[in-house]
Amino acid sequence: MARSPQKKTSAPVSGNAVTADLVAVLVAVTDGTPKIMTIAGGSALPSGPFEFTHRSLQTALRAWVEAQTGHPLGYVEQLYTFADRGRSGDAKGPHSVSISYLGLTREDRVGEGFEAHWSGWYDYFPWEDQRAGAPAFIARSIAPKLKTWAKAAPSPTLQRERWQRCAITFGLDDRGWNEELVLQRYELLWEASLIPEAGRAHDREAPAAPGKPMTADHRRILATGIARLRAKIKYRPVVFELMPAEFTLLQLQRSVEALAGRLVHKQNFRRLIEQQELVEETGAMAADTVGRPAKLFRFRHAVLAERAVAGTKLPLSRT
Amino acid sequence: MARSPQKKTSAPVSGNAVTADLVAVLVAVTDGTPKIMTIAGGSALPSGPFEFTHRSLQTALRAWVEAQTGHPLGYVEQLYTFADRGRSGDAKGPHSVSISYLGLTREDRVGEGFEAHWSGWYDYFPWEDQRAGAPAFIARSIAPKLKTWAKAAPSPTLQRERWQRCAITFGLDDRGWNEELVLQRYELLWEASLIPEAGRAHDREAPAAPGKPMTADHRRILATGIARLRAKIKYRPVVFELMPAEFTLLQLQRSVEALAGRLVHKQNFRRLIEQQELVEETGAMAADTVGRPAKLFRFRHAVLAERAVAGTKLPLSRT
DNA sequence: ACATCTTATGCTCAAGGAGAGTATAAATGG
DNA sequence: CCATTTATACTCTCCTTGAGCATAAGATGT
Structure with missing residues (x-):
């Protein structure tokens, strides 16, 4: 066992076989409601066995989701890997490793004829x-x-x-x-x-x-995904993965509020978005609205290349 | 397949068996040098098969590291799970899922008689x-x-x-x-x-x-661990896991600088540490030093319970 | 004793960011 | 025209952050 620092021989690999599952937290925001894709009447997250024909876990997940929804997945991020003993019921049976992912899409992208539904995530929390x-x-x-x-x-x-x-x-x-x-x-x-x-x-x-409860540890996995996303929207422009191509600043704000589960200060929100140059005007105005019409904006995809945002909390010395 | 939204039957679980490995990035800081535990002459990270006798991955890792080093592991955090096709060489052979972890300790805690060594992480980067x-x-x-x-x-x-x-x-x-x-x-x-x-x-x-290169994707895993730790020290008091029980503020600063790979402003660093009430004076002074002797401090473990730090980057409304 | 070196520690200052509020503009429905 | 609703532009204050100055308290060499 060259790979182990342990001197005594480790257990043979054959006695260690497990199955690998993917579990996905697929998020969309529609009308100010954050939703997740569910199956089995909303009692489980979509999951399935990992096919080793793919180059990596990430590509496996993308292909799998695409097959389910008929649309490509925008942002994808690994969440956590669970390997609880009691997961497959029998402690002596084949063990299972569950690798969970967070994915961002839009609800209208879901194809027809699938078992999947979109459920509001606050139904569960x-x-x-x-x-x-x-x-x-x-x-x-x-x-x-x-x-x-x-x-x-x-x-x-x-x-x-x-x-x-x-x-x-x-x-x-x-x-x-x-x-x-x-x-x-x-x-x-x-x-x-x-x-x-x-x-x-x-x-x-x-x-x-x-x-609402969920099967096995799925609600825990969902909690992990929500927490990760709430943290992420603060320092990465991932909200735009959940928005239509064009949107007003208020729509954007409502999406952020939906995810964060709390309200933000309108004027300061605009200031933040604008000074970071995350969006650009399309020139058009929103139609069918109450009150003064708002300008439509689109996400400046260029910022993804331009910046590598990361906040500092250390008193760094610039010299 | 109740768990899958897919209508066609998924591949049988038996055709999907894999082996699960743990790979650990164990970090210590000694004399202003961040070090990682390595095996095989510094060309690999410690790794081994996951034993399903443990309740969870986390406990499995702790038990395993404890067996290796003879000392408990302080802070532990999951890094990433890899499942690359070519990892075990033959694409048709048994596939392997590698679950990597980041762990923080102190170098002097390593037991005797093990193959493991501590290598400076900047040797690799x-x-x-x-x-x-x-x-x-x-x-x-x-x-x-x-x-x-x-x-x-x-x-x-x-x-x-x-x-x-x-x-x-x-x-x-x-x-x-x-x-x-x-x-x-x-x-x-x-x-x-x-x-x-x-x-x-x-x-x-x-x-x-x-x-210095490493076996397989170990250097990539190490890079993941370093990045995670560098991000973490900015908003969580994890540095203290790497410090002795008592230390001067300069020693603390040197450890942070060692991890971050860059210098911080001394006075501002103290201000930051003190205003967050992360440490308390022991009453004793550092001995055997050049210059004015420094006060010794210890970590206030109470802060772990007191606070649930999380920085905001959203213009939250307090009303 | 004194100068000098080194690290420790206290304090100030300016620029920028964040939280909050005021004011005005532009649409709609009576 | 007026009330209502949303959009958008500014202002103000407080706090944080980056940076630097000044002083204190040890050791060491002359």
Whole structure:
């Protein structure tokens, strides 16, 4: 075993065989609603076995999605690889490695005659939509249940730590809401037995949190995808993958707000977009609108080549 | 196939078996040098088959590294999963999925009697160390070769695009150096046939760029790890995983500089660290030093619980 | 004792960015 | 014409960031 630093011989490769699956979080935004492609009546993300006839995972996913939807996939990014023991049920059976991807498209690109549907992603994570302020059921329902869970910790110190974690992730006790903590919130609810997928006993004290469940760990994978996308839109111009060719600045803003799950300051949003020169006017104006007509813009694809954006948080020395 | 949106039957799972490998980028910083654990005389990253007796990939990696080094692993993060067709040589043979991880430790924690060594990561990526300014060989050797490669493109437009890409990633033509583009730089050199691992013809016009090669795609994986870590230190307090229990602010600064490959402004660095309340004084002073003795600090582990840092780049509305 | 070197540490300043609000323009439906 | 709705242009303030100056506190050599 030249590849291992271990001196004793490793297990033979043949005893280590697994199957590889792809799981895709395919996102679109339509009418201010972020949607994901689902199958099986919205209870699962599209997934399938990885065909090794492709050059790489990325090309395999693209080909696969294209076959499903009849349209090419814009932006693609790997999310996470899971290899949980109990995933295929029998611990002795063939194990499965699931490689998840995030992909961005537009809903109208979906072809006909497929099983796939588009489901609003806030159906699965109602607490993540804070555009109209924090949903009432957080304070009314989720927070008390979390408090109960926190108090169930064995020691006062652990109780305090548990509650602090709840308060931070859900923005309780006058803390701000952090829209990027999607996965942390989901995992917290899981630990507190508020997620049906956890498969634990749900008695009267800890019924499920609102939100539609999914097969296996698919809702966790979706949470990972949402979190990644919410982080990404802040430093990469990926929103445009979800927009039509031409759009108004307000439409663009609504898409960002839909993804982030919170509102942005209109004037400052425009300033940000314009000073970064991300868009250019098409010359045309939006039709069929209420109020003053807005200019139509298109994405300047050139910026992808021009820039290699990356924010600094280090006090770099320029000398 | 309930899990697939595809209507036609998918290939049977049995025809899809693969082997799963873990590849680790284990990082330590000693005396201002970032190091990675290597095997086989520094020509490969530690790797081995994944044992499905573990609950998850993360725990498998931790257990495995602990067995190798005799010490627990601090911070662990998944990097990327590769499944290249040609990886195991024969396209018809058993395919391999490689799941790579980034782990942070300290060099002195390595146990005795193992094959592993610590190698400086700039041995593999000499151009990434810009602490003493851009290394002379970039302008003298790499840039001209990239120019040649750019000019070899079939059309003037493509030539310009190629060169723009070179200039952006390597900070040429008076552009600033972006330390996070580690992977982009490596891939660019690969495309330009300046990387021995590419296995293409290296004639007189395109000899290899400086830097030690590695087995298979290990240097690419290392590049991924370096890039991830360089990005991470800017918004998460992970540097402390690489520091001893007590340290001076200058030592901390040197570690950050070692990782980032560039110098930071001393006074501003202190201001940043202190205003974020990341550290607290131990009360003791550093001994055996030149110049005025520095206070010793320790990491405030409490911040990990207190905060859930995440920078905003959206003009969020607070109302 | 004193000069000098080296690192530590405190403080100021200017430019730019981010959050928030005011004001005006241009359309539609009564 | 007026109310309503959305678009768009500015302004203002506070905070952050990059940069530099000044002083402190040790060691070492003369």
